[in-house]
Amino acid sequence: MRKQSEAMEALLLKVDDLTIGFADRRGFLLAANRVSFSVPKDHTLGMVGESGCGKSVTLRSLLGLVPYPGEVIAGSIMWMGRDLRGVSKKKLEQIRGKDISMIFQDPTSCLNPVFSVGDQITEMLRLKLYMSRQKAYARAVELLDRVGIPSPKLRLTDYPHQLSGGMRQRVMIAIAIASQPKLLLADEPTTALDVTIQDQILSLLAEIREETGMSMILVSHDVGVVAQNSDEVAVMYAGYLVERGRAQELLHRPRHPYTQGLLKAIPKIDQVGEGGPLVPIRGQPPNLADLPQGCPFQPRCRFMNEGCSTVSMELNRQEPEHGSACPFVDEGGMR
């Protein structure tokens, strides 16, 4: 095991007890509830969960992009030793897009339809890296080439509508990596794409990460995507981080009943023709306005018992490599 101080130094991002609330007539709906995680250098953290579990909003909060009426109400976001919650807007703007970049699910709505691809890439280079027009242009060609767009010089004058979905996502990636960020936030980057294109984009991201040592937080609802692209996986449910651990360890020996249920519910392509029914998670998705006391998963949990309403939802920290918020269940079932 590495020494504590060494581990601290290698940390890019350390998030502690992050709580994000959306104002509502009766108070706050908590979209993220005491979420803690950290990202060292050259590391990919995958976040999985179903819609509404708070994974996207957690990611956005890192750059101060929580949509109104949401706000970060507690916790700290330490970026290389500085709390991003406390920094000025101006300072945050410098970090955003330069040290930390983000790509989104839908490249169509993130690219400006009235500017050419070239304008949008060079804008980034000139604004954040203060490049001259010519230099920025040359670099834009390089970048488009890097993300695998054929005949990049010609493509620079294209407008987003002239490109396919996969190409647009490549352009988004080109813009995101233009400033050689240390951390890339990827919010469902391939969800809108076909499976073969998804494969191409994920390979491209893996290549770039390998070349530059950039870290990434990859948010996806697809466990397969996260499994293949992450070193560490965090599972979210109803705003809580319920389990976190090394990817292969967590996915093969899930401890939290929700993770276990999620993995069982996925149809497996290698069980083709074996035809048994799937094991769904019973019940309905959680309603953030009406969560039970203690563990939010209890109404759907197979192992529910009277202790569930007093669970603190802290990850079991004795095992930093793999923690679960459920004190009653581990990979073999009830403790």
Next chain:
Amino acid sequence: MSGSGSALLEVRDLFKYFFKKPSLLERLSRKPKSRLVALDGISLTLNENETLGLVGESGSGKSTTARCIVRLYEPDNGAIFFQGQDVLSAAAEQLRAIRREVQLIYQDPYTSLNPRMTVRTAISEPARVHGMVDRAGSDSLVEELLDRVSLPLTVADLRPRALSGGQRQRVAIARALSLRPKVIIADEAVSALDVSIQAQMLNLFDKLCKGLGLGMIFIAHQLSVIAHISQRVAIMYLGRIVETGPTPEVFLRPRHPYTDALLRAHPTIESQRNRTPALSGEIPSPYAIPEGCRFNTRCRYAEKRCFIEDPDPTEVSPGHFSWCHVLPELKSEGISGKK
């Protein structure tokens, strides 16, 4: 292939084109209208008690096929037989009867249900329109259908906005079942749902097909879903079927490079990711389909003749056809090597 006697639904050589509205300049210069080839000779058979999976990337013509079968689009050429009746030449009254027996379920339950109708009205409306129940009979019909799709009776008087996505999709299914169809065409019916709910829906579809003896065409882009639910599968690419056969056979021993690429691109927990993508390039424009085999622009195995001749189907094993000149012996890496 099989005679039309045993088949519930048979589609033969279906063609469907769409035309772009020409611009003023194009009209003045009398350029021919550019033609989008959506379906380019699709043939399918669906037997009773069988689920046929249709897979392919967006733009491959899966949904167009579904819509042509019930004549929401008028196909440009080809033939469709439902229990021996010719669908394309059916008169209005006959078509109504056919549409009653062939029901479509759509991807998005948020838009396919009328927000101003209660669940009860939504479910009983089709049966009342078709004169199958009167006002008194509709209550018992609603009860029976809600029970069949495992929804509590209490939802009957709610409107869709009060329901979750999974519940709405159940209502959409109940509505489709209300006409006692023989065929259900589910067009990406589970794609918009979360994994835990998706599993509930797949089990429901399974149960319904076995319980009611329905034939089902299940359209999805997720291979794992198709692997789970279908007995036979057809892989589509750019308006054509490129490989079809029993699902385990096609998925475990694919004989078309495209099927193989799809399987390798599918991310799973077990498999390690390959450094190189399974398939390079993108699906060509349907306005300009490549000469020869339409997959030749992306195929690793392409030979000279692939650029000249359109391949004919080859029966590689009983019921398993592949439209490929090369027919590489592929062992899908995505699936094998796990056991």
